[in-house]
Amino acid sequence: MTDSRKFIENLSGAGKSIGVLTSGGDAQGMNAAVRAVVRMGIYVGAKVYFVHEGYQGMVDGGDNIKEASWESVSSMLQVGGTVIGSARCKDFRTHEGRLRAALNLVQRGITNLCVIGGDGSLTGANLFREEWSGLLDELVQSGQITEEASQTHSTLHIVGMVGSIDNDFCGTDMTIGTDSALHRIIEVVDAIMTTAQSHQRTFVLEVMGRHCGYLALVSALACGADWVLIPEMPPKDGWEEQMCHKLSESRLRGSRLNIIIVAEGATDRNGNPISSNEVKDLVVRCLGFDTRVTILGHVQRGGTPSAFDRILASRMGVEAVLALLEASPGTPACVVSLCGNQAVRVPLMECVQMTQEVQKAMDEKRFAEAVKLRGRSFENNLNTYKLLSHHKIDTELPNSSFNVAVLNVGAPAAGMNAAVRSAIRVGITEGHTMFAVSDGFEGFYKGQIKEIKWGDVGGWTGQGGSLLGTKRTLPAKHIGKIAEQMSIHNINALLVIGGFEAYLGLMELQAARSKHTELCVPMVMVPATVSNNIPGSDLSIGADTALNAITDTCDRIKQSASGTKRRVFIIETMGGYCGYLATVGGLAAGADAAYIYEEPFDIRDLQSNVEHLTEKMKTSIQRGLVLRNENCSENYTTDFIYQLYTEEGKGVFDCRKNVLGHMQQGGAPSPFDRNFGTKIAAKAMQWISKKLKEFYREGRVFANTEDSACLLGMRRRALVFQPVVQLKDETDFVHRIPKEQWWLRLRPLMKILAKYKTSYDVSDAGQLEHIVRPRAKDSSAI
Numbered sequence: 001m002t003d004s005r006k007f008i009e010n011l012s013g014a015g016k017s018i019g020v021l022t023s024g025g026d027a028q029g030m031n032a033a034v035r036a037v038v039r040m041g042i043y044v045g046a047k048v049y050f051v052h053e054g055y056q057g058m059v060d061g062g063d064n065i066k067e068a069s070w071e072s073v074s075s076m077l078q079v080g081g082t083v084i085g086s087a088r089c090k091d092f093r094t095h096e097g098r099l100r101a102a103l104n105l106v107q108r109g110i111t112n113l114c115v116i117g118g119d120g121s122l123t124g125a126n127l128f129r130e131e132w133s134g135l136l137d138e139l140v141q142s143g144q145i146t147e148e149a150s151q152t153h154s155t156l157h158i159v160g161m162v163g164s165i166d167n168d169f170c171g172t173d174m175t176i177g178t179d180s181a182l183h184r185i186i187e188v189v190d191a192i193m194t195t196a197q198s199h200q201r202t203f204v205l206e207v208m209g210r211h212c213g214y215l216a217l218v219s220a221l222a223c224g225a226d227w228v229l230i231p232e233m234p235p236k237d238g239w240e241e242q243m244c245h246k247l248s249e250s251r252l253r254g255s256r257l258n259i260i261i262v263a264e265g266a267t268d269r270n271g272n273p274i275s276s277n278e279v280k281d282l283v284v285r286c287l288g289f290d291t292r293v294t295i296l297g298h299v300q301r302g303g304t305p306s307a308f309d310r311i312l313a314s315r316m317g318v319e320a321v322l323a324l325l326e327a328s329p330g331t332p333a334c335v336v337s338l339c340g341n342q343a344v345r346v347p348l349m350e351c352v353q354m355t356q357e358v359q360k361a362m363d364e365k366r367f368a369e370a371v372k373l374r375g376r377s378f379e380n381n382l383n384t385y386k387l388l389s390h391h392k393i394d395t396e397l398p399n400s401s402f403n404v405a406v407l408n409v410g411a412p413a414a415g416m417n418a419a420v421r422s423a424i425r426v427g428i429t430e431g432h433t434m435f436a437v438s439d440g441f442e443g444f445y446k447g448q449i450k451e452i453k454w455g456d457v458g459g460w461t462g463q464g465g466s467l468l469g470t471k472r473t474l475p476a477k478h479i480g481k482i483a484e485q486m487s488i489h490n491i492n493a494l495l496v497i498g499g500f501e502a503y504l505g506l507m508e509l510q511a512a513r514s515k516h517t518e519l520c521v522p523m524v525m526v527p528a529t530v531s532n533n534i535p536g537s538d539l540s541i542g543a544d545t546a547l548n549a550i551t552d553t554c555d556r557i558k559q560s561a562s563g564t565k566r567r568v569f570i571i572e573t574m575g576g577y578c579g580y581l582a583t584v585g586g587l588a589a590g591a592d593a594a595y596i597y598e599e600p601f602d603i604r605d606l607q608s609n610v611e612h613l614t615e616k617m618k619t620s621i622q623r624g625l626v627l628r629n630e631n632c633s634e635n636y637t638t639d640f641i642y643q644l645y646t647e648e649g650k651g652v653f654d655c656r657k658n659v660l661g662h663m664q665q666g667g668a669p670s671p672f673d674r675n676f677g678t679k680i681a682a683k684a685m686q687w688i689s690k691k692l693k694e695f696y697r698e699g700r701v702f703a704n705t706e707d708s709a710c711l712l713g714m715r716r717r718a719l720v721f722q723p724v725v726q727l728k729d730e731t732d733f734v735h736r737i738p739k740e741q742w743w744l745r746l747r748p749l750m751k752i753l754a755k756y757k758t759s760y761d762v763s764d765a766g767q768l769e770h771i772v773r774p775r776a777k778d779s780s781a782i
């Protein structure tokens with residue numbers, strides 16, 4: 001059988017020149033994208049040019065278009081904004097301006113452009129591409145370039161990456177900068193919450209998003225806001241009364257604070273703007289609450305990019321270079337985008353048209369359609385928010401007479417509390433009586449089970465660790481007592497939120513069903529562990545917070561060396577035998593090497609890594625970073641690697657080591673983990689409700705099928721329920737990891753960006769996908 005896979009070695013950029021520019025509003029992560037384009041471009045043998053100050057620099061030429069070197073993007077990864085500058089450019093909007101820009105590019109042989117910006121910047125790039133041959137003809141006629149030059153540079157290829165904190169571009173789940181902006185918003189909300197609680201205050205928070213409510217919606221989900229106002233879904237008439245009723249109701253239930261989030265572009269149904277000050281005046285007038293307004297403004301654009309944005313931008317930058325290398329004269333301009341967990345390419349103009357259609361739908365008051373056009377991710381966020389925010393008066397609730405228990409199992413992971421809160425509230429909304437089990441399976445067999453109400457989980461979203469308490473104890477030894485407790489409390493369904501022990505525990509409970517009919521109830525597990533080592537899911541709650549803790553620490557450690565002589569840091573990460581944190585943390589922090597169990601290494605590899613670093617340190621690069629997963633090798637310990645590097649680097653660099661330890665479990669959960677935990681737990685509870693109805697026979701619940709004990713995981717592009725029995729074959733139980741792990745495909749990326757020659761399978765890349773028109777019912781994504 002022939003191997004149909006394509007490898008990077010077969011793609012050559014020799015003789016090609018790539019220009020990279022950032023345009024429009026700046027966004028955190030743009031520098032990571034520029035760095036990836038430059039390094040990948042140089043890696044494949046192309047020349048790469050910085051175009052400074054966006055399109056203005058392209059029009060002005062001269063020193064604004066400079067060749068980039070490997071070292072010129074060193075230390076860029078952790079810097080916010082855009083190092084190569086951005087500017088709004090009137091000149092490029094004129095024909096003369098574009099003619100000058102074309103001349104500047106042809107003079108340097110640049111026929112490949114990588115544009116990082118918003119929809120305006122990308123639309124401009126596409127127009128430039130369409131006019132290209134006409135512009136060259138004009139330049140030939142005026143004698144500014146030769147006919148031969150015109151032939152050689154006859155086609156302009158364009159690949160876009162969307163850098164926009166608003167996440168307002170259709171065709172991608174996330175734009176570069178959005179996650180970092182959410183980090184800034186949530187930092188502020190967390191800070192405000194402490195002062196609001198002290199004084200019993202209401203805070204009205206205005207966030208960016210003139211035409212798009214993504215930031216407002218997701219931050220409302222991530223902090224459990226009482227009310228959110230977004231342009232895509234203006235509130236119904238009479239909303240003022242409804243909102244005030246909701247705020248006073250929550251105060252009556254004992255809440256000491258209220259948070260209202262307003263997108264700057266929020267309007268009512270008639271298109272009249274709703275300002276944050278109006279909302280404040282309304283609350284003061286109707287309720288007399290002490291109310292304050294905070295307008296976040298440009299703070300949201302600032303600061304260092306989050307781990308998610310660095311990884312997203314690095315993946316997109318590499319993909320953009322591949323797209324340029326593979327482009328033929330007939331290839332349309334494309335955008336590299338993210339769908340679920342995959343980088344894909346979509347035609348630029350399809351995305352732009354869709355984005356414009358959203359605005360048109362909003363202008364024409366077709367709001368439900370506007371939400372659909374925004375894409376699955378936006379729609380699911382909105383549905384989850386609605387599900388969690390409408391606490392009906394108790395008499396209105398359906399009464400299902402089902403009892404559902406929720407527990408945490410394994411080590412604490414940031415985001416567990418957000419998942420528990422979401423599950424409890426969705427369960428109550430669906431009419432179930434919800435029970436919380438303290439201390440995992442240990443608390444279960446000891447009978448630490450009590451009913452938990454709506455108000456009991458208020459303010460849980462932003463709390464780190466596990467408020468329910470969690471233990472690693474497995475149920476098998478105490479199965480009889482657990483069955484007894486299930487009977488005592490009449491538990492009809494179980495939701496287990498946790499790590500590898502939760503997965504093993506669910507298998508043990510299912511295996512014991514034949515002996516204990518009490519265990520014949522629907523059970524579902526939601527993965528929550530910093531190690532991200534659960535089979536059946538690409539991502540686990542808590543892993544993103546851990547990655548941010550690692551990258552923050554690496555940034556600080558690297559900074560501590562600035563101004564000193566050359567230094568290499570050896571850093572040990574958590575993860576058991578799973579190398580996810582070391583690899584993806586390495587990609588986000590710009591590591592030179594990451595040692596993991598899944599990719600065996602020997603002394604020769606260590607030797608070549610040391611030599612590689614020694615060569616690097618002879619250039620202008622001053623710092624090296626080496627990550628080591630805690631269980632990557634029994635003999636090559638962190639101390640051993642540290643001593644080896646120290647010995648071999650004598651006279652060139654010195655070494656420091658750092659074991660990150662439990663700080664990786666993070667303090668407050670990241671916006672991604674809060675949001676992911678909230679959405680995945682809500683979906684799990686809806687599944688439980690469905691199964692309870694399905695398995696209710698003759699006055700009792702009896703579920704004994706394989707598909708009534710599932711793990712809910714994110715796989716590539718969707719959330720999928722998988723029977724735990726079927727995941728057995730995918731699991732390496734000795735090392736507690738899945739047999740196949742998607743992120744191993746990111747390792748060559750890290751190596752390429754650290755200047756290693758490596759083999760990189762690019763057969764997954766390169767397919768141009770078209771934007772799918774939203775269908776009436778499609779909610780499988782998160």
